Amino acid sequence: MTKAASTKARLLDTAARLFRENGYAAVSLRGIAAAEKMQGGSLYYHFKSKEEIIADVLNIGIEIVHKAVVEALAALPASASHETRIRTAMKAHLRALLEHSDYTSANVRIFGQAPKSVQKANLKVRRAYEDCWSDILQAAQKDGAIAQNTDLATLRLMLIGAMNATLEWFDPKRGSADQLADHFANNLLNGVLNKSGQNKPGKTRT
Amino acid sequence: MTKAASTKARLLDTAARLFRENGYAAVSLRGIAAAEKMQGGSLYYHFKSKEEIIADVLNIGIEIVHKAVVEALAALPASASHETRIRTAMKAHLRALLEHSDYTSANVRIFGQAPKSVQKANLKVRRAYEDCWSDILQAAQKDGAIAQNTDLATLRLMLIGAMNATLEWFDPKRGSADQLADHFANNLLNGVLNKSGQNKPGKTRT
DNA sequence: ATTTTTTTCTAACGTCTGTTAGAATTATTC
DNA sequence: GAATAATTCTAACAGACGTTAGAAAAAAAT
Numbered sequence: 144m145t146k147a148a149s150t151k152a153r154l155l156d157t158a159a160r161l162f163r164e165n166g167y168a169a170v171s172l173r174g175i176a177a178a179e180k181m182q183g184g185s186l187y188y189h190f191k192s193k194e195e196i197i198a199d200v201l202n203i204g205i206e207i208v209h210k211a212v213v214e215a216l217a218a219l220p221a222s223a224s225h226e227t228r229i230r231t232a233m234k235a236h237l238r239a240l241l242e243h244s245d246y247t248s249a250n251v252r253i254f255g256q257a258p259k260s261v262q263k264a265n266l267k268v269r270r271a272y273e274d275c276w277s278d279i280l281q282a283a284q285k286d287g288a289i290a291q292n293t294d295l296a297t298l299r300l301m302l303i304g305a306m307n308a309t310l311e312w313f314d315p316k317r318g319s320a321d322q323l324a325d326h327f328a329n330n331l332l333n334g335v336l337n338k339s340g341q342n343k344p345g346k347t348r349t
Numbered sequence: 350m351t352k353a354a355s356t357k358a359r360l361l362d363t364a365a366r367l368f369r370e371n372g373y374a375a376v377s378l379r380g381i382a383a384a385e386k387m388q389g390g391s392l393y394y395h396f397k398s399k400e401e402i403i404a405d406v407l408n409i410g411i412e413i414v415h416k417a418v419v420e421a422l423a424a425l426p427a428s429a430s431h432e433t434r435i436r437t438a439m440k441a442h443l444r445a446l447l448e449h450s451d452y453t454s455a456n457v458r459i460f461g462q463a464p465k466s467v468q469k470a471n472l473k474v475r476r477a478y479e480d481c482w483s484d485i486l487q488a489a490q491k492d493g494a495i496a497q498n499t500d501l502a503t504l505r506l507m508l509i510g511a512m513n514a515t516l517e518w519f520d521p522k523r524g525s526a527d528q529l530a531d532h533f534a535n536n537l538l539n540g541v542l543n544k545s546g547q548n549k550p551g552k553t554r555t
Numbered sequence: 556a557t558t559t560t561t562t563t564c565t566a567a568c569g570t571c572t573g574t575t576a577g578a579a580t581t582a583t584t585c
Numbered sequence: 586g587a588a589t590a591a592t593t594c595t596a597a598c599a600g601a602c603g604t605t606a607g608a609a610a611a612a613a614a615t
Contacts, residue, residue, distance in 0.1 A: 146582075147591075166462050168374040171572065184574075185593045193573060226542060255517060256372050256462065290543045297532045298541060300518055301511045308510025311461060326503045334540025335504060336432060337496045352562075352612075377602065390604075391563045399603060 151189045153179055159200045162249035167256035172196075194261050201257065201265040204250030208239040209272040216279075225283035226332060232279055234324040236306055241313050241320040251307045276303065302331065357395045359385055365406045368455035373462035378402075400467050407463065407471040410456030414445040415478040422485075431489035432538060438485055440530040442512055447519050447526040457513045482509065508537065 144152075157178045161170045172193055173183035190196050215235035216228060223231075239247045254262065276299050283289045289298075309323060350358075363384045367376045378399055379389035396402050421441035422434060429437075445453045460468060482505050489495045495504075515529060 145591095150592080168462060172574090173572080182594055183572090184576095184595070187574070188592060252461070255458070256374060287543055289541050293536065293541055294532055297529070298536055300515070301533055301536060304514025304517075305507045305511035308514055309506070311510075312506055323503070326500055327507055330499065330504055330507060330540075331537060332540055332542045334536075334538055335495050335499055336538045337493055356562080378604090379602080388564055389602090390565070390606095393604070394562060 147189065150179075154186060154189060155196065155199055155203070156245070158196050159204070159245040159249045162197075162200060162253050163245045167253040194258060197253070197257055198261050198264050200246055201250050201254060201261065202268050204244065204246035204248070205265065205268040205272050207244045208236055208247045209268070209275060211235045211239040211243070212272075212275060225279075225286060225288035228279055229283065229332065230324070230328045232276070233302070233306065233328050234321055236303075237309065237320040237324045237327075240307065240310060241323070242315075248310055251310050273299065273303075305331075353395065356385075360392060360395060361402065361405055361409070362451070364402050365410070365451040365455045368403075368406060368459050369451045373459040400464060403459070403463050404467050404470050406452055407456050407460060407467065408474050410450065410452035410454070411471065411474040411478050413450045414442055414453045415474070415481060417441045417445040417449070418478075418481060431485075431492060431494035434485055435489065435538065436530070436534045438482070439508070439512065439534050440527055442509075443515065443526040443530045443533075446513065446516060447529070448521075454516055457516050479505065479509075511537075 154175060158170070158175050161175060161178065171183070172186050175196070176183045176186055186196070190199075212232045212235040215231050219228060219231060240251060241248070250265075254265065257265075277295065280289060280295045280299055284291065284293065284295060289295070305327060313320070313323065360381060364376070364381050367381060367384065377389070378392050381402070382389045382392055392402070396405075418438045418441040421437050425434060425437060446457060447454070456471075460471065463471075483501065486495060486501045486505055490497065490499065490501060495501075511533060519526070519529065
């Protein structure tokens, strides 16, 4: 690895971390540079613009989580049930988001704040990842594991939305990403209504 | 209503709308003022600072959705099931977020980007709304409508997180907030797994 | 219609941002 | 070790921001 490549990677890592920690507006070029003991103008040797840095962070963020999900699924036996596949994908997503990848976290945190042109440039990799999920859910519905009348686009958005929202409140001291994925999967896959335990208000079930 | 009160309300409405549409960083005092055919410095007659404007928008945003949920529940008959109460609350939340309140939308969109001191000032009303949901879910679990082993804090965060994430992609041309609430409620309350339809991958259910 | 009060405008300030071009320094090559 | 290339520093720019104080205009009161 050349010095330039090494420096560029360091700068991107730092940018991802700062964006994750502080959000979009609070991270300046001077801030990223300072965290690496450099001056703001130096970043222009490595990147064309601030937008290029942001675009890179956003793209890498999706690629990392996509790869994590694909690899987790590939490691499953061919006989794995659709439920297992969904659970596995959820675990992989939440691990990437909450435990392993500043880039993925940064993407979730700042995508909606990035300039429109940068958002647009991120759409291709986003769509690929969305398709990955759609494939998982469609296969399950095709085989009857998910009811035919369930709208899969809505389900996917609900699922990803709920998982990404965890970034705002997840606390590793209160449990791991895996445990959280289990809770979420149980709630969403099995439903939270206790069909046999349904009582009228005011009645305590013994 | 005095002129000052009227102008202040107009400015807040405009601020909420601009924050909702454009996010935090892209909305300046000069921008809010210009939308009302005024100059940026004039806003200091009505507000102490930009932070005060943001704080007001955030607080009103939560108060509106909280009120909507409470009123929708109050309009239910006392005999309404827990499922109905949860569904009703979800509908009210999504209506406020997606159809009625720029303030609520703005809160969801910019809360995470606001200065820490402003976020902190919003916590009281946020906690009150969270407690409202916790009450709904706790009552359901107490009566057995929700299984005892379901972690209600996680469920609440999952539910609110999923609903708030809809702000990024909801399109009224593809269905109403009520329809979306139905989809979400069905998915979460009943679960998406087809228990009797579970098959191995590769098998088509007839 | 005049006076008083309210409301808005305006010029300016200090600070911060992304960016540029060339100088200075560091690293690499011979 | 000298020459060359790579990398970073630096001063500066233009622009944007939130904010302030006092002037000007508008509205309200008499």
